[in-house]
Amino acid sequence: MEIRATTEQDREAFVATMNSAFGLFPGPTTEDGGGAWWSAFELDRGLVAVADDGRPVGTAAAYTFELTLPGGAVVPVSGVTAVGVAPTHRRRGALTAMMRRQLADIRERGEFLSVLLASEAVIYRRFGYGPATWTNRLTVPRRRADLITPRAGGEDTGTVELLRSDDCQEILEDVYNRYRLAQPGALSRPHRWWALRAGQPPISPAPRYIVLHRDAAGVPDGYASYALGDLDRVTKTSILTVDEVIAVDDEVFTTLARTVLGHDLIGQVVFKHVPAWHPLRWQLEDIRSGETSAEEDWLWVRLLDVPRALAARGWIADGELVLDVDDAFLGERNRYLLTVRDGKAECVETEREPDLTLDVSDLGSIYLGGATPSTLVRAGRIQAHQAGAAAVADTLFRTEQPPHCLHWF
């Protein structure tokens, strides 16, 4: 089996091969590929696995994204996507060969992190990826949706207006961009995605209402994208589903949530991406009215250069830790001394005895602060070599804000 790089000329064969792996048929597309999620593929970064008879039987691609790290650094990452191998050629190492080539390509670009959304949780650990962010649905019945009046918060001096997603894509793009720079775990949505309408609502052409928030100076600083489902003939109400609430701060988020929760003719509001830890739950007068469900792992993270990756994120506690990191897929095993002083980390190879021994995929899971080292020690994934090592690691890796990602790719 040969692994070959693709070009724009391969788009049709690439999409057909990928569809065959997922058991899908091509959806309707427009001339520029608009409306189809794959129209944003960067085919100069794609790979195909070619069988001995010359036919393409496997695909993998990567998007050029930026990821916001704890502490606010924004770094280039590759977003791995469109991974598939035809049912006729599975379990013969095609994926393994594509992953090996792709990780080498990403390193060559000078990037130290790769990310993906996993179709199945059992596929990617072997390649060094660990689940790093989680997301949830929050369902709130309309009649039990009162929110508290914040103790410290002043009056929201901004305004809200109702738009349709078709009419305000550029505004949404700007607001999303401001939000993602302040949210650890968030990915950029390149302009190409908005221009091609490639992605899930509110990017896609599916009709959506947008509650747009503007600050006192009239500058857009948040939006909620939503649609109502069919009317239930018995209750005479619908479900209002919120694709995403994107806001530059908590006050704007609350105003947007209050607006959608106050919609008439609905039985409940389902927020698609409000994680369990989100303050919105604590703002409900009736804390039992908010039901968190459908928890799913979202972003998986893979470190390709441990010292650079650890030095890039922000840290809020000083300390020292020796990490023995096993990267079996790339055949690398190194011991690093991580030293944090005044919010900055230095990470160098060392001969010192390790505090923790861990797989690179588990380092991916704790890297953004979405999982604590002690949990993975208790789970038997990370090995702590002395009492107290897990607690030191918890303190060190702790972040001010939990990571969250809602970009689908």
Ligand SMILES: CC(=O)SCCNC(=O)CCNC(=O)[C@H](O)C(C)(C)COP(=O)(O)OP(=O)(O)OC[C@H]1O[C@@H](n2cnc3c(N)ncnc32)[C@H](O)[C@@H]1OP(=O)(O)O
């Ligand atoms: C980021 C994304 O795009 S996620 C989308 C992933 N794609 C899909 O889910 C589409 C449907 N599935 C497929 O196309 C294929 O089954 C793939 C791509 C997941 C795997 O491709 P293959 O070429 O069969 O994988 P490969 O032969 O290299 O397998 C490597 C190892 O992973 C294991 N593995 C691969 N896929 C799976 C799976 N779905 N479940 C369990 N184990 C798996 C293999 O058993 C093998 O294990 P081993 O090394 O112990 O023998």
